[in-house]
Amino acid sequence: MMKQWPLYLGLLLFNVFSIGAQAELTIEITEGVQSAHKIALVPFALSNTEEIPVNVRDIIQADLMGSGQFSALDKASMLSTPTQESEVNYRHWAVTGQDYLVIGEIKKEQALYKIQMELFDVVKKQQLSVVNVSVEARSLRMAAHHLSDAIYQKIIGMEGVFSTRIAYVTSNIKANKQLQYDLYVADYDGGNAVSIAQSREPIMSPAWSPNGQHLAYVSFENKVSEIFVQTLASGQRKSVAKYRGINGSPAWAPNGKQLAITLSKSGNSDIYVLTLANLSLRQLTHSWAIDTEAAWSPDGKSILFTSNRGRRPQLYVIPSDGKGEVERLTFSGDYNARGSFSSDGEKIVMVQGGKGSYRIALLDRRTENTTILTQGAADESPSFSPNGQAVIYARRKAGKEILSLVSTDGVRKQDIKNTLGSVREPAWAAKVQ
Amino acid sequence: MNVNKKLVVSCLMPIFLSACAGDGIPFWEDESPIVNVSAETGAESQAYLNDNTQLEEGVIVDKVSSVALGEQQTGRMSGFSTDSESLASRTMYFEYDSSQIRKEFIPVLESHGLYLMNHPNQTVILEGHSDERGSREYNIALAEQRAKSVYKMLQLIGVMNHQMKVISYGEEKPSNFGHTEASFERNRRAVVVYQ
Numbered sequence A: 001m002m003k004q005w006p007l008y009l010g011l012l013l014f015n016v017f018s019i020g021a022q023a024e025l026t027i028e029i030t031e032g033v034q035s036a037h038k039i040a041l042v043p044f045a046l047s048n049t050e051e052i053p054v055n056v057r058d059i060i061q062a063d064l065m066g067s068g069q070f071s072a073l074d075k076a077s078m079l080s081t082p083t084q085e086s087e088v089n090y091r092h093w094a095v096t097g098q099d100y101l102v103i104g105e106i107k108k109e110q111a112l113y114k115i116q117m118e119l120f121d122v123v124k125k126q127q128l129s130v131v132n133v134s135v136e137a138r139s140l141r142m143a144a145h146h147l148s149d150a151i152y153q154k155i156i157g158m159e160g161v162f163s164t165r166i167a168y169v170t171s172n173i174k175a176n177k178q179l180q181y182d183l184y185v186a187d188y189d190g191g192n193a194v195s196i197a198q199s200r201e202p203i204m205s206p207a208w209s210p211n212g213q214h215l216a217y218v219s220f221e222n223k224v225s226e227i228f229v230q231t232l233a234s235g236q237r238k239s240v241a242k243y244r245g246i247n248g249s250p251a252w253a254p255n256g257k258q259l260a261i262t263l264s265k266s267g268n269s270d271i272y273v274l275t276l277a278n279l280s281l282r283q284l285t286h287s288w289a290i291d292t293e294a295a296w297s298p299d300g301k302s303i304l305f306t307s308n309r310g311r312r313p314q315l316y317v318i319p320s321d322g323k324g325e326v327e328r329l330t331f332s333g334d335y336n337a338r339g340s341f342s343s344d345g346e347k348i349v350m351v352q353g354g355k356g357s358y359r360i361a362l363l364d365r366r367t368e369n370t371t372i373l374t375q376g377a378a379d380e381s382p383s384f385s386p387n388g389q390a391v392i393y394a395r396r397k398a399g400k401e402i403l404s405l406v407s408t409d410g411v412r413k414q415d416i417k418n419t420l421g422s423v424r425e426p427a428w429a430a431k432v433q
Numbered sequence B: 001m002n003v004n005k006k007l008v009v010s011c012l013m014p015i016f017l018s019a020c021a022g023d024g025i026p027f028w029e030d031e032s033p034i035v036n037v038s039a040e041t042g043a044e045s046q047a048y049l050n051d052n053t054q055l056e057e058g059v060i061v062d063k064v065s066s067v068a069l070g071e072q073q074t075g076r077m078s079g080f081s082t083d084s085e086s087l088a089s090r091t092m093y094f095e096y097d098s099s100q101i102r103k104e105f106i107p108v109l110e111s112h113g114l115y116l117m118n119h120p121n122q123t124v125i126l127e128g129h130s131d132e133r134g135s136r137e138y139n140i141a142l143a144e145q146r147a148k149s150v151y152k153m154l155q156l157i158g159v160m161n162h163q164m165k166v167i168s169y170g171e172e173k174p175s176n177f178g179h180t181e182a183s184f185e186r187n188r189r190a191v192v193v194y195q
Helices: A056-066 A090-094 A137-156 B002-020 B031-040 B042-055 B059-069 B103-118 B136-157 B181-187
Strands: A004-008 A025-031 A037-041 A045-047 A070-072 A100-109 A112-121 A126-136 A165-173 A179-187 A194-199 A203-208 A214-219 A226-231 A237-241 A247-252 A258-263 A270-275 A280-283 A291-296 A302-307 A314-319 A335-341 A347-354 A357-364 A370-372 A380-384 A390-397 A400-407 A413-418 A422-428 B091-093 B124-129 B164-170 B189-194
Touching: A037 A056, A037 A137, A056 A070, A056 A100, A056 A137, A100 A137, A112 A137, A126 A137, A137 A179, A165 A203, A179 A203, A179 A214, A194 A214, A194 A226, A203 A247, A203 A422, A203 B136, A214 A247, A226 A247, A226 A258, A237 A258, A247 B136, A258 A291, A258 B136, A270 A291, A291 B136, A302 A335, A314 A335, A335 A357, A335 A380, A335 B136, A347 A380, A357 A390, A390 A422, B091 B103, B103 B136, B124 B136, B136 B164, B136 B189
Parallel strands: A004 A126, A037 A070, A037 A100, A045 A100, A247 A291, A291 A335, A380 A422, A400 A422, B124 B164
Antiparallel strands: A025 A413, A100 A112, A112 A126, A165 A179, A165 A422, A179 A194, A203 A214, A214 A226, A226 A237, A247 A258, A258 A270, A270 A280, A291 A302, A302 A314, A335 A347, A347 A357, A357 A370, A380 A390, A390 A400, A400 A413, B091 B189, B124 B189
């Protein structure tokens, strides 16, 4: 029954983010902790070392708590502190009402930290899984997120998002009173944040490539709008669109070979498909109106976009090969914009405006029902989590732009606290296996 | 004020309809209709000039601006010698989700247009901006339409295409960092930036 999951991390993937500073963002649950699984995470035993640069157990606890689906037992209430299976006394955990127990050991061997984590079902009195991870110090945080994913998968039965990453844009007024814009890449919880592009001119619209290796974004650094594609591992980047007028709203095709972009070179904003290999362009929409904010369906066959061809901005869809009719998708409310598909293609998340407020809304394509997920005045830039369970978005709180998470049932809400000034335009990367 | 706005709309419509004339050719690349449009719309242009004289240009512009925009001053060109108050105003403000030029800013654009016609080597950047509400890329497109409205009007007055360049910043460069309606009004703007 026991399942061994050896994970060998600390390889290429993590080198990119090794220079991360302290976590500048932290998750704070604002609404909706209920019917949570009760879990006790005993402090992990350390051997061959006195200290560990990252508290793995604390990160796992924060991940699980942050999901809103778990509540953790505080250390002071623990009747025993087992670090291996033979020391587990199920009664100690049943008496405090726990559903699950996690114990662990971290052994240092030269530069490697070898982590063993065990998960137990307290009610059934059985071990559910044992996970082994070996990493260098710089990858401890990512290892902890992988362990959280393993626990989440086992208990919830769904892929966790704790090891996924986000990108976002910040703007800050510097000491010289000039605005500086930064493009950041970070763990989903804001940890390991690294600025990968900086400019005194605006940076906008980060978009992850499907393989998580590249980011497309808009930069005004040359005093015109321009779309760049940057490779995270090497830091190399390439200008892929610098036409007269707007160069905006890049969106990767699921095959990773094309970008849908907005250009206004023919007079007003239209959607184009740019093939990255040779930078050839195909114009997809031809209206007199504003067409922008393209997003591909997961099967790559259609492209969702915002248009004011009906006078007010609404969402429309067009076949990505341009052969077919444009279909209007939204009819409720007089402002629906910046839509994107869930990974199963069944839901669309968007910004819905009305009566001076802009909120995140979810359109179910099967039932055609629209659900409002947030209650802010200026909520924007929604992006689905890779498992489709949550949406990250930007909102204003006490006059400051911050990132927030909301579950797609609208019940759980979490703010990502920040010390980075104005934080916006979150983009959640797909989970890379 | 409402009556005035309606007047602007009805005055501007014929210009834009003829300037856009549905042929799909971008206005800055299609030279021939521009000449026609200028000729056809001479009457409307004259009407604006008449309005200006009635309004006592410059003085009234500031007065209207301060009514619409509160106590803050409209933008000024620094280090630029001018004998016109209108020419010193270089920011045009817009209604929510609109790229129609408001009547009170027509004298301002007339002044810039005449100056640029008389100084054919002078170039300007026409910046488009929006308030922070709604989605960012949509605001980029909306703000570009504002800058292009200014472009079209200056072009109709007779400014050469090569003297003007449009750039849209959407909501990315607010001039006012507040989050009230008064701030939004300040941020929905097009700015004539002399190079």
